[in-house]
Amino acid sequence: MYIRPFKVEQWMNEWETKAVYNLGETCVDSLRIDELLKLCGEDPAEYLRKLGGVRLTYGHIEGSPELRRGIASLYGGIPSDNVIPTHGAIGANYQVIMTLVGRGDNVVCVKPTYQQHYSIPESIGAEVRPLQLKYEEKFLPNLDELNRLADKNTKLITINNPNNPTGSWIPDETTRAIVKIAERVGAYVLSDEVYRGISEGGEYMTSIVDLYDKGISVGSMSKVFSLAGLRLGWIAAKDMSVREACLARRDYDTISCGVLDDMLSALALGHKESIFERNRTIIAKNRAILDEWVEKTPCVEYVRPTAGTTALVYCRKNIASRELSIRLLKEKGVLTTPGECFDLEGCVRIGYAYDSKQLQIGLDKIAEMLGEI
Numbered sequence: 001m002y003i004r005p006f007k008v009e010q011w012m013n014e015w016e017t018k019a020v021y022n023l024g025e026t027c028v029d030s031l032r033i034d035e036l037l038k039l040c041g042e043d044p045a046e047y048l049r050k051l052g053g054v055r056l057t058y059g060h061i062e063g064s065p066e067l068r069r070g071i072a073s074l075y076g077g078i079p080s081d082n083v084i085p086t087h088g089a090i091g092a093n094y095q096v097i098m099t100l101v102g103r104g105d106n107v108v109c110v111k112p113t114y115q116q117h118y119s120i121p122e123s124i125g126a127e128v129r130p131l132q133l134k135y136e137e138k139f140l141p142n143l144d145e146l147n148r149l150a151d152k153n154t155k156l157i158t159i160n161n162p163n164n165p166t167g168s169w170i171p172d173e174t175t176r177a178i179v180k181i182a183e184r185v186g187a188y189v190l191s192d193e194v195y196r197g198i199s200e201g202g203e204y205m206t207s208i209v210d211l212y213d214k215g216i217s218v219g220s221m222s223k224v225f226s227l228a229g230l231r232l233g234w235i236a237a238k239d240m241s242v243r244e245a246c247l248a249r250r251d252y253d254t255i256s257c258g259v260l261d262d263m264l265s266a267l268a269l270g271h272k273e274s275i276f277e278r279n280r281t282i283i284a285k286n287r288a289i290l291d292e293w294v295e296k297t298p299c300v301e302y303v304r305p306t307a308g309t310t311a312l313v314y315c316r317k318n319i320a321s322r323e324l325s326i327r328l329l330k331e332k333g334v335l336t337t338p339g340e341c342f343d344l345e346g347c348v349r350i351g352y353a354y355d356s357k358q359l360q361i362g363l364d365k366i367a368e369m370l371g372e373i
């Protein structure tokens with residue numbers, strides 16, 4: 001089964017370790033284990049002693065009760081039986097698409113987004129109908145366009161909310177309108193919600209699962225929880241037949257998630273407010289740095305991100321995005337992600353939720369480079 005190379009992952013694999021100023025990162029500044037334990041009110045020495053007694057079996061095959069309760073607490077009204085832990089959100093997306101989509105189906109998928117959402121269905125032989133998000137529409141889904149694209153063969157409508165790379169966040173009334181269209185054609189809505197949790201106004205955004213019986217939410221510990229190293233994500237779905245079908249497939253490619261990943265994720269979810277408080281502060285500070293930079297830098301513009309950890313910054317210079325990103329790395333030590341990784345030109349993705357100092361210096365160096373082009 002041929003699958004297209006995953007552009008953004010290949011880009012990061014090739015360049016991430018070579019950066020001096022990392023503006024490619026999409027996680028909110030990742031936590032060390034001792035930082036996590038402190039945020040959760042645990043004594044690190046005591047906790048590590050407790051870990052020493054943990055037997056490294058396969059653990060709870062479908063996730064420990066504490067973990068599933070913690071995940072379910074992120075949603076308005078689903079019991080913990082309705083969540084399935086996976087290997088990251090990447091495992092969750094894969095699981096859902098491979099389970100629900102077949103040859104001959106079509107999938108309507110917002111673009112730009114995480115490439116899994118269009119390249120996996122394409123590799124299965126499904127028809128992918130991109131719903132292009134546009135700068136002039138603030139990167140929000142165009143409902144007329146969606147209405148036109150969805151038909152009786154649409155198995156899945158995929159959104160990414162908040163969106164990577166644009167940092168846009170679909171308001172509830174628009175999500176409700178998307179649900180109406182999905183209902184009309186009988187499609188599931190897969191909402192990749194890995195960046196859900198920290199919005200500018202502080203709200204915990206509504207999940208698709210709380211708006212649609214055939215809504216499927218994918219989340220993970222990686223981004224807003226700052227714990228990508230745990231490699232723990234999940235699928236949350238109201239529809240029990242989706243759960244059963246995903247679990248049946250999961251026996252073939254997952255068995256269980258790691259015992260330590262499960263334990264630490266459950267702990268973090270039990271203290272989510274402390275982690276969110278830390279991360280809200282980082283994001284607010286860094287978003288202000290980005291805003292100020294865009295304001296004062298000639299020839300750059302963006303749709304101001306209102307959620308998530310990334311922004312798509314347009315540079316009005318005559319240079320291909322990949323060439324610009326490579327020059328930024330080689331000449332200035334700054335890692336950005338070229339728009340080309342998302343099939344876009346004229347822009348680079350900036351991940352702004354990492355270290356404030358690196359962000360400030362990195363942005364200044366981008367301005368310097370643009371002045372030289």
Ligand SMILES: Cc1ncc(COP(=O)(O)O)c(C=O)c1O
Binds near residue numbers: 087194232
């Ligand atoms: C939109 C989106 N979905 C899924 C993932 C994968 O995340 P995880 O680390 O949970 O596997 C990413 C990672 O960048 C992402 O941006």
